[in-house]
Amino acid sequence: xxxxxxxxxxxxxxxxxxxxxxxxxxxxxxxxxxxxxxxxxxxxxxxxxxxxxxxxxxxxxxxxxxxxxxxxxxxxxxxxxxxxxxxxxxxxxxxxxxxxxxxxxxxxxxxxxxxxxxxxxxxxxxxxxxxxxxxxxxxxxxxxxxxxxxxxxxxxxxxxxxxxxxxxxxxxxxxxxxxxxxxxxxxxxxxxxxxxxxxxxxxxxxxxxxxxxxxxxxxxxxxxxxxxxxxxxxxxxxxxxxxxxxxxxxxxxxxxxxxxxxxxxxxxxxxxxxxxxxxxxxxxxxxxxxxxxxxxxxxxxxxxxxxxxxxxxxxxxxxxxxxxxxxxxxxxxxxxxxxxxxxxxxxxxxxxxxxxxxxxxxxxxxxxxxxxxxxxxxxxxxxxxxxxxxxxxxxxxxxxxxxxxxxxxxxxxxxxxxxxxxxxxxxxxxxxxxxxxxxxxxxxxxxxxxxxxxxxxxxxxxxxxxxxxxxxxxxxxxxxxxxxxxxxxxxxxxxxxxxxxxxxxxxxxxxxxxxxxxxxxxxxxxxxxxxxxxxxxxxxxxxxxxxxxxxxxxxxxxxxxxxxxxxxxxxxxxxxxxxxxxxxxxxxxx
RNA sequence: GCAUCCAUAGCUCAGCUGGAUAGAGCAACGGUUUUCUAAACCGUAGGUCAUAGGUUCGAAUCCUAUUGGGUGUACCA
Numbered sequence: 001x002x003x004x005x006x007x008x009x010x011x012x013x014x015x016x017x018x019x020x021x022x023x024x025x026x027x028x029x030x031x032x033x034x035x036x037x038x039x040x041x042x043x044x045x046x047x048x049x050x051x052x053x054x055x056x057x058x059x060x061x062x063x064x065x066x067x068x069x070x071x072x073x074x075x076x077x078x079x080x081x082x083x084x085x086x087x088x089x090x091x092x093x094x095x096x097x098x099x100x101x102x103x104x105x106x107x108x109x110x111x112x113x114x115x116x117x118x119x120x121x122x123x124x125x126x127x128x129x130x131x132x133x134x135x136x137x138x139x140x141x142x143x144x145x146x147x148x149x150x151x152x153x154x155x156x157x158x159x160x161x162x163x164x165x166x167x168x169x170x171x172x173x174x175x176x177x178x179x180x181x182x183x184x185x186x187x188x189x190x191x192x193x194x195x196x197x198x199x200x201x202x203x204x205x206x207x208x209x210x211x212x213x214x215x216x217x218x219x220x221x222x223x224x225x226x227x228x229x230x231x232x233x234x235x236x237x238x239x240x241x242x243x244x245x246x247x248x249x250x251x252x253x254x255x256x257x258x259x260x261x262x263x264x265x266x267x268x269x270x271x272x273x274x275x276x277x278x279x280x281x282x283x284x285x286x287x288x289x290x291x292x293x294x295x296x297x298x299x300x301x302x303x304x305x306x307x308x309x310x311x312x313x314x315x316x317x318x319x320x321x322x323x324x325x326x327x328x329x330x331x332x333x334x335x336x337x338x339x340x341x342x343x344x345x346x347x348x349x350x351x352x353x354x355x356x357x358x359x360x361x362x363x364x365x366x367x368x369x370x371x372x373x374x375x376x377x378x379x380x381x382x383x384x385x386x387x388x389x390x391x392x393x394x395x396x397x398x399x400x401x402x403x404x405x406x407x408x409x410x411x412x413x414x415x416x417x418x419x420x421x422x423x424x425x426x427x428x429x430x431x432x433x434x435x436x437x438x439x440x441x442x443x444x445x446x447x448x449x450x451x452x453x454x455x456x457x458x459x460x461x462x463x464x465x466x467x468x469x470x471x472x473x474x475x476x477x478x479x480x481x482x483x484x485x486x487x488x489x490x491x492x493x494x495x496x497x498x499x500x501x502x503x504x505x506x507x508x509x510x511x512x513x514x515x516x517x518x519x520x521x522x523x524x525x526x527x528x529x530x531x532x533x534x535x536x537x538x539x540x541x542x543x544x545x546x547x548x549x550x551x552x553x554x555x556x557x558x559x560x561x562x563x564x565x566x567x568x569x570x571x572x573x574x575x576x577x578x579x580x581x582x583x584x585x586x587x588x589x590x
Numbered sequence: 591g592c593a594u595c596c597a598u599a600g601c602u603c604a605g606c607u608g609g610a611u612a613g614a615g616c617a618a619c620g621g622u623u624u625u626c627u628a629a630a631c632c633g634u635a636g637g638u639c640a641u642a643g644g645u646u647c648g649a650a651u652c653c654u655a656u657u658g659g660g661u662g663u664a665c666c667a
Contacts, residue, residue: 026607026609030609031611032613033610053647063631078610078647080609080610161667163666163667302665311592313592313593313663316664318665320665321665326666327662327666328666352594352595353660353661354661354667355595356661356663382596382661385660417627419627419628421629448604450604452596453595453603454660454661455602456601456602458602464616465629466602467614467616468615469629472629474629478629479627479629482627483626483627484612526604533605536604536614536615540600543631544630544632547622547630548632550625550626552626553625553626554625590629
């Protein structure tokens with residue numbers, strides 16, 4: 001439609017002798033109730049046309065009909081100029097653009113982007129909140145790749161700290177040498193079990209201390225368990241061999257467990273970073289900031305930054321004893337990541353409870369004069385809520401990722417079997433299909449919602465297989481595949497551009513043609529959700545088309561048959577490719 | 591208190607840089623299968639876009655205030 005904008009600019013120049021920015025011209029789809037396919041809003045032009053909106057639209061309409069061959073007619077409704085465009089224009093577009101095997105592939109834009117996501121703690125298994133993070137991180141990565149960027153996916157593992165020591169200590173005390181092998185538990189679940197035990201015992205100690213007259217706060221500080229955990233952390237930092245080897249052993253169990261969950265989720269990483277390696281970073285950056293006068297030192301030796309002029313608070317960046325806080329290592333890690341990859345943009349996929357932290361982090365890096373600071377972006381997403389309230393991992397009231405996956409696959413199995421369409425599938429094919437459908441439902445459900453919005457997850461009712469869902473889209477794809485094979489479709493056969501198009505066929509071409517623009521728009525806003533909703537539109541449109549025309553397989557007019565198959569083929573390609581970006585597989589049959 | 595995000599149909603969500611009569615799905619009700627997969631399609635019903643102002647030819651969209659909710663405001667990570 002770019003040629004249309006160019007022509008409108010020329011027309012306005014000729015009609016009213018006015019130069020107009022292209023951005024002032026908005027071309028949109030004509031609403032169904034009116035004649036035409038493209039609509040130009042003329043209100044912005046009346047200022048210089050000095051005529052009524054209707055008259056202005058008429059002038060422009062006449063100009064376009066006279067000067068553009070593809071525009072055959074126009075009508076004016078209020079300030080809206082509706083243009084009728086020849087079918088052959090759309091057919092040419094379809095033939096030369098959409099039918100190309102590489103339709104939807106966007107050439108490289110030369111940008112390097114890092115996406116950091118997942119970032120789990122190694123003291124407990126992954127839960128539903130992590131699932132949202134992982135799916136978002138993975139699909140945003142794929143989205144940016146599809147838009148022509150070079151993407152590095154990294155996972156910064158939080159493998160040290162007091163919370164890790166809690167699991168370790170509890171295992172030491174009550175674990176009786178239990179291992180994943182001896183217990184049959186997945187490694188991350190085993191470790192998580194001891195994290196919960198720690199919390200339970202810790203709470204008991206607090207209650208006991210409160211009975212002796214201590215306040216809640218004192219009791220929390222003085223409980224023997226927490227003191228032991230702190231001592232363990234200190235020993236760890238001092239390189240105590242016993243603690244380190246226990247740490248390695250238990251972390252190993254967790255990684256084995258995570259590997260399984262990641263595989264099931266279909267996510268992967270180009271590089272892992274570990275906080276046990278990065279937690280001392282950032283002190284150089286602090287020195288740098290002091291030199292540049294960005295930071296200042298208080299009498300006690302602690303280092304701060306004053307952000308009150310930016311509407312934020314004073315923020316500690318280094319303790320008086322010289323040890324790091326959270327933001328210290330994030331400053332150092334940001335520098336290290338840039339030194340490693342030299343990326344133009346860096347996306348942090350982290351929940352919205354850390355909005356403030358990242359605001360501060362990016363602001364500090366900018367004040368330090370880091371040229372790359374403007375390429376940093378916090379992809380913030382809302383929490384996943386349950387009808388019963390919040391998930392609390394310490395209390396074990398979470399929706400566990402592995403349980404959820406298993407449940408989804410089981411539901412897919414049950415629903416598929418009830419439909420009785422898989423009788424001629426092998427056992428292996430069945431298992432693979434149930435997995436694809438179950439995960440498709442889960443992934444689509446989580447991804448179709450705008451990241452920054454909170455998401456309500458009702459295990460009993462939320463996951464559906466009808467309507468705007470993953471399986472609906474998968475089903476549409478499978479249906480097209482079945483159609484193409486029954487009809488003996490060959491790709492790459494062009495149909496004469498004079499062929500008659502139905503209203504739905506025309507709508508489909510227009511919708512499908514938007515695919516590359518949809519990818520670009522979704523990439524720009526880091527939002528898989530908009531792409532997900534677009535794919536749904538495509539699938540819905542196909543189903544409508546499929547129902548309102550007679551069976552294609554039996555169509556005797558070869559041109560018509562080939563054209564309808566072409567249309568189906570492009571639809572299937574767009575669905576498959578779009579779903580791939582979302583990290584969702586589409587089966588060939590279901 | 592301050593900061594920040596959110597509020598659209600009974601429920602879950604769309605609604606692009608302001609554009610025409612605000613759209614889907616689920617749930618409810620009715621219909622469609624001797625023809626390519628009915629996990630589909632068609633129809634009915636369902637709305638004061640939280641409230642009140644403002645800007646504009648035009649506001650769900652932008653601005654201000656108010657209400658309700660989430661999150662943050664740690665020398666935790």
